[in-house]
Amino acid sequence: MKKTLLQACALCVGATSIQAGGLDRSGQGINIIFEEGSVVQLRLGYASPDVSGEQNGVESGDVSNAFFSPGLAYKRSFTDKLDFALIYDEPFGADIGYSADYPLSQNPTAAFGGRSGILRASADVDSLTALLRYKLDGGFSAIGGIRAQRASAKVVVPAAAGYEFDADADTDFGYLVGVAWEKPEIAARVSLVYNSKITHDLSSTESFNVVPPVPAGLQTIDDTTRVETPQSINLDFQTGVAPKTLVFGSIRWVDWPQTVVAPAAYVGIVGDNLVDFDDDTFTYTLGMGYQFSEAFSGAISTSYEKSNGTEVSNLGPTDGFWSIGVGGTYTVENAQISGGVRYTDIGDATTTTGGEFSGNSAWSVGLQLTYSLN
Template sequence: MKKALLATCALCVGATAGYAGGIDRSGQGINLIFEEGTVVQFRLGYTDPRVSGTLLDANPASPTNGQVVDSGNVTESFFTPHLGFKTSLTEQLDFAIMYDQPFGADLSYSSAYPLSINPLAPTVTNTLNATADTDAITGLFRYKFDNGFSALAGLRVQRVEATVNVPAVRGYNVQTSADTAFGYVVGVAWEKPEIAARVSLTYNSKISHDLSQTETSLSTGTAATNSEIETPQSVNLDFQTGVAPKTLLFGSVRWVDWPQLLYAPPVYTGPLGQANLVDFEDDTFTYTLGLGYQFTDEFSGAVTLGYESKGAEPVSNLGPTNGFWSIGLGGTYSLEKAKISGGVRYTDIGDAVADGGFGQNANFTGNSAWSVGFQVTYQLN
């Protein structure tokens, strides 16, 4: 039971992170390290969010000044890849190496939106938009003690780059060069295989990046500048236990310290003066609870529920969401050496009030996302 259900649970929990707080993408899970023997694993998720809002236009340069303007769907669909290899170095020592994209953003507003209009060139078509990409490789060791406990430790190398365009701030644009930096992962786990029980607690350190960037606006020209940005520290608590024959209860709690993520390029000012380009007031807690059942020797299924509470408002226009709830379904088919999983998740994205500039707030309501994914875990020995 345990082998088949674990693959289903890993997929469902991973899909929850497809549209979580801040710019969370992968959830930084480490379930691969608990696979038996030597395995390779590939997972690919796809999320299609729909996020839109309205804003009373107070931009004096805008042709729709005084009118309520729709943002259009500001979010782009995205993929969340994962690739990993795990092996047992000795009877007590395991090693895994994993690739994922832990954080990311990709959004673009309507060209008619007030913050998409440059007051110094109002007839030029432009959009408020942003892209941010991270790639991470984590090498993780696990040492197993004789009492069911184990210790986890590893190193993470992460690459970050971003581009942001804010036309309402005199045609402001910033484009960073890619920067690579290092962090670490530490944790503990406890297992009791007889009842398929496991609890793991892992800490992901913040990672500080020194970004070289080019900032441009019509009023200041082009300047080569530098900024420091930190991707936030986080803690993952994952648990599972058998509760009845062929039935597994599982879940997770993820905490992310989003206020650590502050981006303040020196040339940037907001529509009303000095401001941070990206910041978050509150940390987030994301909860997942699921139930899995083994229908046959080859097939298992699971249902999951997810929840993230709302934080402070107004939120940033570069992340105009606030909390969510979700429901997901997944299934796993087990072959002799392979486990093939698939799943789907619906997320109801929380309503949000965003800072629309010029003394006005935008209202983002009625938003949602669909996520699908598949995973293949192949046993090499």
């Protein structure tokens, strides 16, 4: 394994870049395919967001729960021209819970025996990606692969007649394609990768309270709800700019308007989708790494996602962010051990029901171990 600063740079845009304010978690990176020889990689990120606001003078409490973001990858060189990688990550996710006093946590059917609860949502998405990279002449290479993705979700909206949505896990498939160019003499690399949307038909149960003149009670409906996780494009780049110094960065586009959750019963009760998005997002990252010695490298990076200024869902009350992260990598024999920390300033947001969220932030940390099998 080359003892370079590239892993330290990858750490700042990898293990500590989990976006604690939104649904985008891993960034769907594939940098392991560019490692030399055959390697295994283990990554664990942890994010602790602090997101709160108020509606009609009632505090929401801290609505975003802390979460872990694991990653595991294996890369093997079949020949001098053909590489293979297998990557496990959790690209998207949510874990939201409001205070019991919040207006949307109040069930208007409570007087008729309606159930109690809080406004909350959880979504778990994990994926396994198999990809190949074929090296062409002139430093170019072609990248392609398939992605198996599993998704499940649960949402509770007490204000909508005690509504609950519970979707079983479903596995479906997508793909990724891309190109890359490298010039090892100056540590230069540019890669462009497209990730397809993935469509899930979730077996779901919707339940809600009914009131007189209909006999009061709990109505349950079993159905199939179609949900798409969004297509995206990742542009990553790096280049040496001075001895032992590397500049790196990325641009990530995510087509969030593709993601709509519209269970039939909820739409019938409220007249609107349970989850949807008005805007796509562009996330920009820029950083610099420096190799202090043969054994230790460090890097610093900053990321930015513009606030769109449009109303957002109560199940994701954030709008843009900026962040700064630092990381370091220590190399010992065949192993590279990386660690880092990132601070994120989460953008102010107004929800579709008039909730105001401001002054929010998050801390995240990451550990990564890359081991050469050569």
